[in-house]
Amino acid sequence: MVDFLRDDLVLTGTHIGCEHGFCGACTVRVNGEIVRGCLMLAAQCDGAAVETIEGLSDSGELADLQAAFEQRNALQCGFCTPGVLATAQDLLNRASENNTVPSRAAIREHLSGNYCRCTGYHAIVDAIEAVAHARAGGKP
DSSP states (O other): HHHIIIIIIIOTTTTHHHHHSSTTTEEEETTEEEEEGGSSOOOGGSSOOOHHHHHHHTTTTTTTHHHHHHHTTTOOOOOHHHHHHHHHHHHHHHHHHHOOOOOOHHHHHHHHOOOOOOSSSHHHHHHHHHHHHTTTSOOO
């Protein structure tokens, strides 16, 4: 699916990393669930709603998360960022549905399938935690 998204649809925000589903760079949302795009065939998505980082960003759904990542230097090279943002948004959506704010440990656990070789994750967790609190009506 990632090759189709990148080569045929020119949606290049979804990255190709390990091609084995380990790194999370290819994370997309299919019918509301995050999946590893490198582990799915494009044909498997026939009739499904596939959302890439471009769609999530263009809709404004990630605006606060993107701002928090920028403010806290939670990105460096940017290769992992689309997958991390999609995964973080999934966690925040789940937390919102349950009226909870994820702990730092829960954030780290949810991100455990996304590899970032640059940041060390601390700033990423800070950014997600701040957005979680802000979305729950608390202080960012």
